C-alpha cells in the first residue's frame with residue numbers, strides 16, 4: 085500500500101462561486117455527503133479519459149520535429165491550446181497570439197482551423213478504447229467515457245481481488261480513509277472495485293500511448309459525473325481515482341461550487357439558473373423543484389437535483405458511427421472572392437469529406453448515405469467587423485437535403501445520381517437469377533432452401549465468389565486453387581468490420597479437392613442447358629429431390645478439420661466455419677447463381693453498398709443476363725475486382741488489392757428536376773494553386789488523375 089497521502093486541496097477545486105446577488109439565499113443543510121452510502125454501494129466503474137493538449141499532440145504526431153519544443157495551436161486570433169512545454173512558460177488555453185508570443189517567443193504556432201486530422205486521430209484512440217469495452221462514449225474529439233463495470237466484474241471473479249492495486253492518485257487513499265477502505269464495509273468494497281477499474285484504465289491509456297502515440301489523463305469513479313470531475317485533476321499523463329466517501333464528496337462538491345462546474349449543466353442551463361438567482365450548487369440544492377420548473381422541464385429538474393448531490397445514473401452510451409459527417413471552412417483568413425476560388429475550395433472540401441467518410445467506414449463499415457447537403461453561409465463582413473466585401477444579402481444559408489438519394493456512396497455508379505429506383509431494379513434481377521436456376525434445375529428446390537436461409541440472415545456487405553478468388557490462372561493449364569488466397573481476402577475484409585459471406589462449392593470443401601486446372605474448360609453459350617457442366621464432378625445425391633436436405637450454411641466442423649495442421653485446406657475450411665462466413669452451395673448447382681443472388685438479396689434488404697468480390701466477367705452462366713442493361717449497371721456498381729500476389733514463392737503470404745468500382749460518374753450529372761448536380765473532381769491542386777505555384781497542369785495529367793465526386797443541391801425557398 086502506498087504510504088503517500090493524497091489530500092484534496094483547495095487548488096484542485098474549481099473557483100468559488102461569484103458573490104452576485106442571489107435571490108435564492110438559503111443553502112441546503114445536507115450536502116453531497118448524504119449520497120455517499122448509495123454511491124459506495126453502486127457496483128459501477130466508469131473512466132473518463134481526456135487527451136493531454138490534444139490538438140498540440142496531434143501536431144507533434146504529424147510534425148515529429150516539433151516534439152520537445154513549445155507548440156501552440158491557433159484558431160482565429162487565439163491560441164486554443166498548447167503543449168505542456170509551452171504551458172511551462174505560462175501559455176494558457178485561449179491566450180491571444182500576441183500574449184503567447186510574449187510569454188514564449190520561441191513557440192511554434194500551428195494552424196488548427198482544419199479539424200480533419202484531429203478527427204482521424206480521435207477515431208484512432210476511440211478504436212483502441214473500444215477494444216477494451218463495448219461501451220465507449222465519445223465526448224468531443226479528445227475525450228471518451230468508458231464503462232468498465234463488466235471488465236471489473238470479470239476480473240474480480242477471475243482472481244482474488246484482494247490483489248487489486250490502485251493505479252494512479254486516489255481520493256481518499258487508504259491511509260486517509262483509515263481502515264474503511266482496506267477492511268470490510270462499503271468504502272472498502274468500493275475501493276477494491278475501483279482499484280480493478282483503475283488498473284484497466286491504466287492499460288487503456290498505455291495502449292493509446294503505444295498505438296496512437298498520445299498521452300492522456302483520466303478519472304475513474306462510480307459514475308460519469310464523478311469520473312469526469314476528477315479526470316483533469318492531475319495532468320498530464322496521470323489518472324485519478326475517486327472513491328465517493330462522505331468526506332471526498334463534500335470536498336468535491338462544496339456548497340460554493342458554481343453550477344457550471346458540474347458536468348451536465350451546460351451554458352444554457354447555467355444562464356437559466358442565473359435568471360432564477362441560482363449560482364452555486366448549494367443554492368441549487370436548496371431551491372424547490374417547483375421554482376426550478378419555472379425554467380426547466382420536470383425531468384431536467386430531477387437530473388439537476390441529483391447531479392448537485394453527486395448522483396448520476398446516466399449510462400455510458402456506446403457511440404456508434406456519427407450520424408452526420410461534414411467538412412467545412414470558415415474562410416476567415418482568406419475570404420473567397422471569385423467563382424474559381426469557390427470551386428477550388430469546394431473541391432478541397434469534397435476531398436476532405438470523402439477522407440472522413442472512408443475513415444468512418446474503416447471503423448464502422450460502409451453504410452448508406454441517405455442525403456448530402458451543401459451549406460453556404462455568406463457573412464456580412466462589415467457587420468462581423470472584419471475586412472472584405474459585404475455579401476449582398478447579409479447572412480443566409482443554402483441547404484438542401486436529397487430525400488430520394490437513398491443509396492450508398494458505392495452506388496453512385498456509372499449513371500450516378502440520376503439512376504432509377506434501386507429496389508425494383510434489384511427485385512427484377514433477383515427474379516432473373518431465379519429464372520436462370522429454374523430453367524436448369526427443374527424444380528429449383530435446393531435453391532429455394534438457400535433463399536429461405538438467406539432471408540433469415542441479416543444482409544451481407546460483401547459476398548465473395550470463392551471459386552474465382554481462390555484460383556490463380558483459373559482457365560489455364562497449370563492454374564492452381566489456393567485456399568490461402570481466399571483467406572487473405574476474407575481477413576482483409578473482415579478487418580473493416582464488414583459482414584462477409586464466402587460462397588463455395590462443396591468440391592472445394594474437402595481434403596482431396598482437385599485443385600489444378602488441367603484443361604481449358606469449354607465455354608459455350610449452350611452450356612446453360614447442360615446440367616453436366618453446372619456443378620462438380622461430385623456425384624453425391626445429397627441434393628436430389630427426396631434426399632436429406634443439405635445443412636445451411638455448411639456441415640458441422642469435422643474431426644479431420646479440427647485436427648488439420650495450419651495452412652492446410654481443411655484448416656482454412658475450419659477457420660471459415662468458425663468465423664461463420666461460409667455458405668456451401670448444393671453440389672449439383674452452379675455457385676455463381678448463389679453468390680449473385682446473395683448479393684442481390686442483401687442489396688434489396690438494405691445493404692445497398694454490397695460488393696461481390698470476383699474477377700468473373702459473368703459471360704458464361706449469366707449469358708442471358710449480360711444482355712440486360714439493368715444487370716450491366718448493377719455489375720458496374722457492385723463488382724469488386726481482386727488481385728492477389730506474393731513477392732516470394734510463399735503463396736501462404738499473399739497480398740491482396742481490392743478494386744471496387746468507381747464511386748463517381750466520369751460524366752457530370754444533373755437530376756431530372758435540375759435541382760442537383762453530381763460531378764467528378766480530379767484530385768489535383770486547384771486551378772488557383774496551380775497558377776500561384778507557376779505550374780499549370782497539362783490537360784492530360786488532369787484527365788488521368790484520380791477523381792473524387794462532388795454533389796451539390798440547389799437551394800429552394802422551403803429550405804430557408
Ligand code: DCP
Pocket residue numbers: 134135136137138139140164165166177178226319320
Ligand atoms: N479546444 C478548442 N476550443 C477551446 C478549447 C479547446 O477548440 N476553447 C480544442 C483544442 C484542444 C481540444 O479542443 O486540444 C481538447 O480540449 P481540452 O479542453 O481537453 O484541452 P487540451 O486537450 O488541449 O488540453 P488538456 O491537456 O488540458 O486536456
Ligand code: MG
Pocket residue numbers: 134135136137138226
Ligand atoms: Mg484534453
Ligand code: MG
Pocket residue numbers: 134135224226227
Ligand atoms: Mg477535453
